[in-house]
Structure formats: C-alpha cells, structure tokens
Amino acid sequence: MSNVLIILICSLCSLSSLGYELALSNYISRLTGYEVWGQSFTLGVYLIFMGVGAFFYEHRKLKLKKLQFLKLEALIFVIGILTPFYLEITNSILILANIISGMTPAIYQLSLKVTVAFIPTCLIGFLTGFELPIIFQQTKRYERNYIIFFSYCGSLLAGLIVSGLLMEGFSYFNMFIAFSAINLCVCMLILLWQKKYIMFLLCTILMPVFVLAINIFPEVKRVSTYISHYDYKIQTFSITNIKNILNVVQNIGDIAVVNTPYQKNELVKSFKGKSRYAHKDSIYRLLLNGHIQFGTNKEKVYHQTFVIGALNLIGKIPRRVTILGGGDGILAHELLKYKEIEEIVLVELDPDMIKFSNENKVISKLNHHSLHSSRVEIINEDAFSYISKQKSNSAELLLIDFPYPNSSDLKKLFSVEFYRFVKKVIGSDGFAVLDAPIYRDSRTGILKEGSKNILSTLYFVDFKQFFAFGPYTPFVFLSNGIKQPKFDYEKLTKNPNLDNVALINLVEIEISKSSLLPLNFKYVNSVMKPIRFGNE
C-alpha cells in the first residue's frame, strides 16, 4: 500500500510541477510572441532553480520530515493557484504605472513583464528541487531508480496533458487550475501516507477556496485585458485623462478574446472619448498574439490596394485565385466583387479564426460574410505544407497575406524554401503578390534590418520580375515572366471600387540591386538556418 502511495506521490509531484512550468512557458511565449525563446528559456530557468533547490537541500543538510513535506506541497499549491492572479494584476499595474509615468519604450515594458513572470517560475523550480531528495531520504536505496522512473513518467503525462489542453484551446489559466488540483491531490495522498485521516478530511475544506478561485478569475482577466490595450491611447497623465480612464473602465464590454491551438485572437474596440486619437466611429483593432493585424480605420486602404493593384498589374482577371492566410475574409470579399473570378481558394491554418470572422459582428460586417460564399473554398491547413503539395504551374494568382515574421512558425513562411515553393507553383504564367513588411528610413532611404532580410531571401530564390508597389507598407510583386508589368492608370481611375488612386503606387520602391548585392548569406532566411528579423 505504502509503495503504491509513494509511486503515486512522486509521479503526481513531478506532473504538477512540470505542468506549472509548461503553463508558464506558454504564457511567456504568448506574451513576448517569441515562441522558441519562451519555451526554451523558461524551461532552462526552471531547471536551474530545481538544481539550486537540490543543491541547497544537500548543502544545508536539511532533514525534512514527512509533515514538512506536506507543508512544502501546500506551499507549491498556494503559489500555483495564486500565480495567474499575480500575473494578471501585476500586468495591469505595470501598464497603469507606465501610463502615469509617461510612455517608456515598449521593449523595457516587455522585459519588465517577462521578469515579473519569471519570479513564480523560479519559486516553483526552487521548491520542486526539494521534492526528490526528500522522497529519496524516506525510501530505501534500491527503490530510487523506480522513483526516478515514475517521476519522469509524471513529466511525460504533464506534457501530454498540456498538449491536449492546447489542442482544446485552453488558456494558461485553465492549465494552472488543472495542475493545482493535481497538487492538492498530492497533499491529500501525503496525509494518507502518514495515516493522518482527520487532517485528510480537513483538507477538503480547501476545495471551496479552489472553486471560488475558478469563478473570480474571468472577471480579473477581462479587466486586465482591457487595460492592456489602452497603453497606446493615453499619452499624458492629466485630469481629463483620469476621466477618460474611468470612462473606459465603466464601459467595459466590447472585447472578444479567442484562444485557439495556434494563436490568441483579440478584437479590441477603441473607446469614443475625448482622447487625442478619438475617431468619429469606434475603431476596432484585431490583434494576433498581441501584434496588431489591422485597424478598421486603415483596413480599406490596405485590402483595396492589395487586390486592385495586383489585378491591374497582371492585366487580366484570373479564373482562380489562391489566398494564403487572410482568415479575416476581407481579401476574399474584395475579390468576390469581380464576377469573372470563379473560384477562390483560401488556405488558413486556424479553423477557429474562420469561425471567429464568420460569427463576430464587427469582422463579418467588414467581410460581408464572404467566407460563406459558394465561390470560396476554405482549406484548413498550414500554408507551408499546403503549398509543398501543389503541382508546378498550378496557380494563376497567389495572394500571400501573413502576419509579420515574429514567431518561428511565421518565419518559416518567409524562408527560401517557402519562396521556392511559390516559384514552382506559379510557374512561368502565374503571378504572386506578397504582403511583406518592407520599411526604409524616410530620411536616409536605408532599408531597415527586417526588410533587408526579406528582400535578400527573395533575391536568393531569383524571381525574374520582382518589385514593390502600394502605400507606405508596400506589397511585393513576383513572377517568372519576361515582360515587366506596368500599371494601367486609365483603368485604375475608372475603377469604382477604388477610393484613392494615389495610394496604389505611392512609394514605388526601386529595390536597387546595388544595396543588396553581392548577396550576403547572413541575411538569407531558411528553415535550416532561421535568422533573426529586425523587429524581434
């Protein structure tokens, strides 16, 4: 009996601690947007503090008894259940402090937030380091291998549970709840191990606290998410602004947050106040993993120039158009205005994003329910694996609309390999138009770091036609044809769908070969050697 208990205790111990760690690393990688770094660095910090804990225990010759083991587990439980509250509350406080003290650069703010998130990681790691030595102390020597084995089993289970929860679209908070429940079970098992049956009954009193915590959290989360999106609107701290802030907090309502296995979608409404950036209608912003995707005030310029510019350049209207990304459906809506287009294939990784754009009132008003149209075929697949399966010369027009490369999943879509697939799929007759973050310094004209990387990668693949058009955030036109396409301005002025002709070719970026050649391999992004982009 006691053997079974020990095995259960040590496997559940490691399960809950690693679970906390994985939930925290999930939170940190969502917060920063740099997934690989978030995952690996959190694990590293956790492990080293486990080492410090084990070393401390050994060095100080601590001899903890069973009852103290119970206290240790209870402490970990308390830390585990309080962590999500702590994170949300400190996050809000940091943002408010930032507003009051005047704006500090975003990078400092982010690093502060990350530092805050590492405190519980260190604490949990440190306390977890005590667990194995304590269990070792109270068992026989020959049992140790089995104990190590079962604690590793526990961590395997933790990984499986976390990936299962991620698949279901759970947030990090749900993971904390799940793992602190398991932690509570460990406490109870220890009581059984010690044969303290009365305490075991008393321990059930902790359960109501637990349930209470689950119920309070969504409220805390709602307020903190709201606060976190007001940092860019309130510039100075004055009495009018206090009124504004109060006004905002009173009118909390229009915020949609959807956690999916792949990303976090947030639709946030700017408030109608007397702020400097007040707008006649409310402005909504769509954020993916905390990075702004588009705002409703600028959306038209972007999508109209994208579609109309592309169709004007190729000089005909294709029968079949493929869109990679663009789950918001607005590009599809612009394309549906042309009767000649018979079929639109939309490849989007995230089925929940499609559901979100169909059901959310704001977005479905922008895309006019385009995703329900019979001419639109939706494929839920990773764009990289979709395009790798396509035959050569199979696409007439390829519109590529991805978020900017700020995570390792997205960097894959800005790599040599991906562009080679594009080159193969469009063949000699097709065209591709790419939304790429190309910026240059407005005074010196020097390309910024991230833009240099994208352009060098495109050069490496060697497209025949390769130039940029559009408004200040331009699009890149790619094809393998011999003739360089030109705008037909006469047609453009007659186009009823276009609001402002000037925007179509505002900054024709002459991607001068001299600034990029000879090509520096250092700037070429490949999945085999992913480089850092400037905005990272």
Place this chain on the structure above:
Amino acid sequence: MNKNQFRFHLLVTSIVAFASMIYEFIFAHILSILRGGTILNYTLTIAIFTFCLGLGSLSYDSLKLRFSKNKVFINTEFLLSIVGITAPLLILITPVDLIFFGFRTDIFITYLGIIAVGFLSGIELPYLLDVNKNVGVVLSADYLGMFIASSVFAWYLLPTFGILGLSVIVGLLNLICACFFLKNKSIKIVCVGTVFVLFIVTIILIPELNLIGMKLFAGKYNV
C-alpha cells in the same frame, strides 16, 4: 578523486547535458517545420524526452552488470554522437511522400531520434553519479548544462550555425567526452586530436553545410 579530476567531471557532466538538450531542441525545431505548431511540438518533444530519460536511467543498472562502467559510458557517447549527426541528415534525405505504416517516414524518424537521444542521455547521469558521489553538485552541473543550452539555442546557436552545423558540432562535443574516458593513453591522444581537427574543419565549413541543408530540403520536396 583529486580536485582537478572533480572539476573535470563536473565539466563533462554539463557538456553532456548541454549536448542532449540541444539535440532535443533540434528535433523539436525539425518537427515544427515538418508539421507546424511550434508550442505543441516543443511540449511534446520535452515530454517524450523526459520519459525516455527515465527509461535510460532504469536500464543503467542492468547494463553495468554486463559491461564495465567505463565501457558503457564511452559507447553511449559514441552512439549519441552518431544518432545526433545522422538523424537530421536522414530526415532531410527521406522524401516527404514516403509512407511507413501510415506514418510519414520523416516524422517517424524524428520521433525515433527523440526516443534514442532521450534513452541514451538517461544512461549518462546514473554513471556520472556513480563515479562522483557528490550528488547535489553533479545534479546542479547537469541542470546548468541544460540551462545554458536552452537559453542560448534560440538566440544564438540556431541563427549562427543552422540545424546541420549545430548537430555536427554538438555530436563532436559528445565524441570528445567519450575520448577523454579512454583508458589507453596513446589512443586517447590520437582520438582527441582527430576530433579537435574535425571540430575546426566543421566551424570553417558552416556556410557550406547550411547551403547543403537547403539543397537537401529542396530535393526532399522536389522543388
């Protein structure tokens, strides 16, 4: 065991832990290229890795009875470096559309690699604890190695060396560790020297290795 030997031991412990962690990250990265979903693949890889670590440490006792301790360690390191260097190459060479019992072969090989590296790394720690009785210090050296690996991988190692370069470099690190534990002195010097030369050659040839990797990837997908 004198003080120098003790320090050397701790160094080997952290190098070995560093190497295993890097292999795992490489496999996780490859998986996220092949299948998509970075967070998911990293979580799964770490889970499988820790489980196989446990299996490895369980099997150490039975291995110790059959072979000498030293032999077990040297062979483990040797196998680890072979798996670490060849697995990414193998994954790059296998075509995408090759199906093996309903699985994609390249993904299957990646999982096999994760399991093999986890199992072999699991054998290392019991050996190091067996030789050096100072449990807390050895464990913290082990954790330190893992910490360095995980903090440097995403920021520095992957962008500068690329997948292939990194796997070769780490494989050579493992080989050096194996060579230091050889009994025969003259063989030891020759082995360490060769591995050292190989090391320098690899570092010089890193850009070429990455180009080869890109070519292999293109060949894999028939572009």
